[in-house]
Amino acid sequence: MALQLIPLPPALWTSLPGRSSVRTVADVIGSTQPWRPISLTPDLTLNTLLSLLPPAAILVGIASIAREDRMRLLSVILVGGGVSVVIGLVQITSRDLYFFRITNPGYPVGVFANRNHQAALVACMLPMLGVFAGLRQGARAGAKLQAAFAAVAAIALLPFVLANGSRAGLGLAIAGLAAGLILYAGHQGAWSSLTRSRAWRLSAGAAALAGVVLVGAAALYSRNDAITRISSATTAEDQRFQFIPQMTHMTADFFPVGSGFGSFDSVFRSYEPSEALLRTYFNHAHNDALELAIEAGAFGFIVLTVLLGWWATRAAHYWRDMSRDSSARRFGRLGSVVIGILFVASLVDYPLRTPLLGCIFFVAACWMHLEPTGRTQKTD
Secondary structure, eight states, rough: OOOOGSOHHHHHHHHHHHHHHHHHHHHHHHHHOOBBOOOSSSSHHHHHHHHHHHHHHHHHHHHTTTTHHHHHHHHHHHHHHHHHHOOOOOHHHHHHOOSSSSOOSSSTTSSSSSSSHHHHHHHHHHHHHHHHHHOOSSSSSSHHHHHHHHHHHHHHHHHHHHHHHHOOOOHHHHHHHHHHHHHHHTTTTTTTOHHHHHHHHHHHHHHHHHHHHHHHHHHHOSHHHHHHHHHHHGGGGGGGTTHHHHHHHHHHHHHTTTTTTOOHHHHHHHOOHHHHHHHSSSSOOOOOOHHHHHHTTHHHHHHHHHHHHHHHHHHHHHOTTTOBHHHHHHHHHHHHHHHHHHHTTTTSOGGGGGGGHHHHHHHHHHTOOOOOOOOOBBBO
16 A cells, blocks of 8 residues: 555656546646656545554554453453444434444444444354353353353344344354354364264254244344345345446456555546436445455455465364364364455455454454464363
8 A cells, every 4th residue: 555655757657557547637738747656546545554553553462462362352342342233222223323424324333334344243243152152161150151141142133133134244144143153062062073074064054043043033023124135136226236347347447556545436436337327426346355456456466365365274274173172273263254254245345444343354363373272172
């Protein structure tokens, strides 16, 4: 991002792809070409760069604390997520307490402006509750109480998912609930005696059970907007898919340097078809992989490929042998699930562009680097 802000001489920036319309402006008014950076919207690129400060602060803070303290962040995230859920309940009951002018009124968006982002947070909380439920082992009253609290919290979140009305959130919640069941079963040693094929069948069963639970809740719950939107909406009606040809064209026009981080809205306006013009505006691509390619070009492809490769490698490290159990492995698996949920959510929206979910992403990444202790055990 910083490189995209460095001013370049006219002979250099005018030769970059996708700059012909900018170059024409000075030619028409008879002015000399000024020095310009790679970014077509340097102010927005600077804003994007500054938006990385909260996740960077989280990363620096986590690096300076002990491994046990990194695990304790789970409770902090769950409490913060719970606060957002409570705010969402107030929003749907009082139609008030929205923090942003442009939002989804009437829906429980919590501390966010977008209901899809709140749904992604809830989906991440479900596997976290599975790990939280098994933090205390044994038959002690405290362990049973903590597991019961986590179960009640997970059940309480299900109507919230349906009231949110997010189609992507419903699917992610099913995945998150299934992952939570699997992670909790791992805490209880249920995986230690299973073969790999039986483990996969059990995982599929957990996913099916999670789906049945949510669909059953939808049948009993009067406000099942997510189910209704799935059955009624078509691809052509959803701008996220309708504008894919234009966004693909944008990627090709600005490749390999990109148009600059934060420039999507400004650049897309010159590609938006006239028949699709509305009083609203298309602020993001609602597909972060595609938006990254538009704004960062080849560099974006490289970063995304490296990130996906790292995640797949670390996830395989923790999930390959489910019979081995330790605190590091539990949190490593949880981190892989949380990042996986946010990756999938990013294919239909932009959750990682919010400070809160960006910080959770970095915490989950740090959990994936809690190295196993090297001994097989069921409790720590």
